[in-house]
Amino acid sequence: MSRKALSAAFPVTLPVLFGFVPLGIAFGLLMNAAxxxxxxxxLMSLLVYAGSxxxxxxxxxxxxxxxxQVAVMxxxxxxxxxxYGLSMLEKYRDMGWRKPYLIFALPDETYAILSxxxxxxxxxxxxYYLAVSLLNQIYWVAGSALGGLLGAALPINTHGADFAxxxxxxVIALGQWEERKNRPSALLGLGAxxxxxxxxxxxxxxxxxxxxxILALLAFRSRLERxxxxx
Amino acid sequence: xxxxxxxxIAVMAAVTILTRALPFLLFDRGKEPPETVLxxxxxxxxxxxxxxxxxxxxxxxxxxxxxxxPQVIAVGAVAALHKWxxxxxxxxxxxxxxxxxLVQAVFV
Numbered sequence: 001m002s003r004k005a006l007s008a009a010f011p012v013t014l015p016v017l018f019g020f021v022p023l024g025i026a027f028g029l030l031m032n033a034a035x036x037x038x039x040x041x042x043l044m045s046l047l048v049y050a051g052s053x054x055x056x057x058x059x060x061x062x063x064x065x066x067x068x069q070v071a072v073m074x075x076x077x078x079x080x081x082x083x084y085g086l087s088m089l090e091k092y093r094d095m096g097w098r099k100p101y102l103i104f105a106l107p108d109e110t111y112a113i114l115s116x117x118x119x120x121x122x123x124x125x126x127x128y129y130l131a132v133s134l135l136n137q138i139y140w141v142a143g144s145a146l147g148g149l150l151g152a153a154l155p156i157n158t159h160g161a162d163f164a165x166x167x168x169x170x171v172i173a174l175g176q177w178e179e180r181k182n183r184p185s186a187l188l189g190l191g192a193x194x195x196x197x198x199x200x201x202x203x204x205x206x207x208x209x210x211x212x213x214i215l216a217l218l219a220f221r222s223r224l225e226r227x228x229x230x231x
Numbered sequence: 232x233x234x235x236x237x238x239x240i241a242v243m244a245a246v247t248i249l250t251r252a253l254p255f256l257l258f259d260r261g262k263e264p265p266e267t268v269l270x271x272x273x274x275x276x277x278x279x280x281x282x283x284x285x286x287x288x289x290x291x292x293x294x295x296x297x298x299x300x301p302q303v304i305a306v307g308a309v310a311a312l313h314k315w316x317x318x319x320x321x322x323x324x325x326x327x328x329x330x331x332x333l334v335q336a337v338f339v
Contacts, residue, residue, distance in 0.1 A: 022320055026327075040236060047244040052283075057243055064235065067242050074246040076279060081247070083272035085254030086264060092255070103252050160331035166287035166302075167309045167326040173280040174313050182277035189278030193285035202289040209282055217274050218267075224274060 002127060008120040009131035016109045017139045020051075024143015026164045027054055029151040031144075033158035034062040038148025045144040049137055050107055052172075053077045055165040076210055084111040091115075091129070098130045105133040107140075184224050188216045297338035305330035 024045065031041040048054055053074050060070050084106055091114065095102055106114075110133050119125050151158070176182045196209035217224070258264050288306070292298040309326035316322070 019320060022324065026324075036236065040240075044240050044243070047240055048247050050243075050247045053243060053247060056283075057239070061236065061239055067238060070239060070242050071246050074243045075250065077283065078247050078250040079279060080272075080276040081250040082254055082268075083276065085251055086258065086269070086272060089254060089258060093259075103255055104248055106251050157335060158331075160301075160334040161327060163302075163305055163330035164323060164327045166284070166306070167323040167330075169280060169283045169287060170306060170309050170326075171313055171319050171322045173277070173284050174310060175319075176277040176280055185274040186277040186281040189281035190285060192278075193282040197285065197289060205289065206282075206286055209285075213278050213282060214271070214275075217271065217278060221270060225270070 005123050005127035005131040006135070008123050009128055009135055012113055012117060012120075013132055013135045013139070016113070016136045019109065020136065020139035021143040021146070023051060023168075024140050024145075025147035025150065026161070027051070027058070028144045028147020028149070029156070029158060030055070030058045030147075030161055030164065031061075032148050032151025033161060034058055036061070036148075038145055038152060041144040041148040042141060045141045046137075049105060049140060050074075050078055050081075051140070052165075052168060055168060059162065059165065072207060076206070080108075081106065084108075084115070087115055091125070095126050095129070098126055102129055102133055105137050107136070110136045181227075184220070184227060185217060188220065189213050192216055297334075301330055301333035301338050304333060 027045070028038065028041045031044075032038065044054055044057065048057070056073055056077060057070075060073060065073075085103070088106065088111070092099060092102055113132055113136075114129055119128050173186065177186055192213035193205070193209045196205040196212055199205070200208055254264070288302055290298075291302055305326050308329050309322050312318075312325050313322040
């Protein structure tokens, strides 16, 4: 990868820089409040590199959740990556040694840039993809490190800061809701969650809710597709 | 040494990589993914996100005002901020700061 590829990719990644650094700081702060040293935040951001899942991870980590539960929760939150991968199959065909990293480093924001954007003139696509992916992960890791350090240095009362995860999911959900075609499936997901919450209580509702949701999505498939839900 | 955090990160990393790599492992040779997989891929993201919001708010209780009002007010604030400015970071940080003030100073 050349300097040229990096400098062509940098302006495109600026919105991600302004998003990932504050969110990374929030993640690092929460990890610190949960009693985890900044090195743990950095390690997680290096190896997991999935924002929503990492926020959920802080909560699971401080609850010392059983590992199978951790696996299921991560799978649920990151299930959408399967979709991203499907639509990047063609673009990532001839990436050579870069390919494993490109596949690993594909969170929502990187996907958004690479799936829609044009490749700048005079840069090989593989170098451009690598530069964008790498820069974005650097922002995320740097933010996490900064948050961990800030949290350790400043005596902030972080009680209530875990609401950041609720707010993050809510903002994503609201964004999806604005597209009319997403509404039937969002309502099915919410309905499955509420029904399961009533039946099983707050500690054990998630897995039944997920099963119920998938069954409902399959059962109403023809209806959802007819209403343009899946266009 | 407590190995739990290491095992925890390893599990999260492995599952995340699996979700990112599976399409390439299964369909990279030009095979078409089954219709059902494509359909679920289209409809699952909004359903999952709605479910995760419910997950975050699962501990709401209507017995004491302090155990529902901060969440409800902050959720309303996030939604209003989002409707107004459409700025993800503003909505997240505005709502979180408000929530922190509510639980630390108002509904103690």
